[in-house]
Amino acid sequence: MARAAHATGEVLLSLENISLRFGGVKALTDISFDIRKGEIRAIIGPNGAGKSSMLNCINGFYHPQEGRITYKGVTRRQMRPHQAAEQGIARTFQNIALFKGMSTLDNIMTGRNLRMKTGLLAQALHWGPAQREENEHRAFVERIIDFLEIQHIRKVPVGRLPYGLQKRVELGRALAAEPELLLLDEPMAGMNLEEKQDMCRFVLDVNDQFGTTICLIEHDMGVVMDISDRVVVLDYGKKIGDGTPDEVKASPDVIAAYLGTSH
Numbered sequence: 001m002a003r004a005a006h007a008t009g010e011v012l013l014s015l016e017n018i019s020l021r022f023g024g025v026k027a028l029t030d031i032s033f034d035i036r037k038g039e040i041r042a043i044i045g046p047n048g049a050g051k052s053s054m055l056n057c058i059n060g061f062y063h064p065q066e067g068r069i070t071y072k073g074v075t076r077r078q079m080r081p082h083q084a085a086e087q088g089i090a091r092t093f094q095n096i097a098l099f100k101g102m103s104t105l106d107n108i109m110t111g112r113n114l115r116m117k118t119g120l121l122a123q124a125l126h127w128g129p130a131q132r133e134e135n136e137h138r139a140f141v142e143r144i145i146d147f148l149e150i151q152h153i154r155k156v157p158v159g160r161l162p163y164g165l166q167k168r169v170e171l172g173r174a175l176a177a178e179p180e181l182l183l184l185d186e187p188m189a190g191m192n193l194e195e196k197q198d199m200c201r202f203v204l205d206v207n208d209q210f211g212t213t214i215c216l217i218e219h220d221m222g223v224v225m226d227i228s229d230r231v232v233v234l235d236y237g238k239k240i241g242d243g244t245p246d247e248v249k250a251s252p253d254v255i256a257a258y259l260g261t262s263h
């Protein structure tokens, strides 16, 4: 699928000369790339290449020792994850981070908290304005549930759901924040073929229908090459490739470091 036309938008996020160390371990060394508005941008690379560290820098979990991160034209100083979330950056995790005992609906509602204006006390007491606001948020969450085709599990505790559906609920929780930039850490990991196809369709639909910019880490090369506009390739914390799927696939450095492995 030729998606490169999407990749001509303005720059939403730019990373310049990012270096991140943990003691003596160089997780990222002098990495620069950007994410354009409206595109699907993939980060690939072998195990330990620095992909998750990169996402963690983007959403404020990690603070690189060197380099600059500019989001929507503003170069940030040190930033916390909740500030990234307030600015419209949401993410899912490699290991599902849901409340296992809570229903699908309630889990997705937690993604909505950031947008709730009334205080916790008012919400707990179901006071007039709080009740009205909660109804609006619930309606929004129901739309996400419809969109992700998970009506049948809206009341089921997520711990009882198969893995593929839990991943879908986690996507729903991230979407509930109405993100401008959605970071997906291995959204298809551990899925069977059918679950992967479903997830691919939802990722593409989120991008198309909501205009959400997406940056994803994914090991399945078929998926990456099919759905991404542009791909950045990391190896041992360094950037070794950056371009359209076709450009990356043809790069000798990438073939040697990544595609040539059994990964």
Ligand SMILES: Nc1ncnc2c1ncn2[C@@H]1O[C@H](COP(=O)(O)OP(=O)(O)OP(=O)(O)O)[C@@H](O)[C@H]1O
Residues within 6 Å of the ligand: 022, 025, 026, 027, 045, 046, 047, 048, 049, 050, 051, 052, 053, 054
């Ligand atoms: N919090 C941390 N403390 C110490 N070292 C870390 C930390 N986070 C990452 N690292 C190290 O940084 C390097 C990059 O790890 P990272 O998890 O970013 O790679 P990855 O490409 O996401 O790997 P994988 O595909 O296995 O998830 C590794 O050597 C890892 O051990």
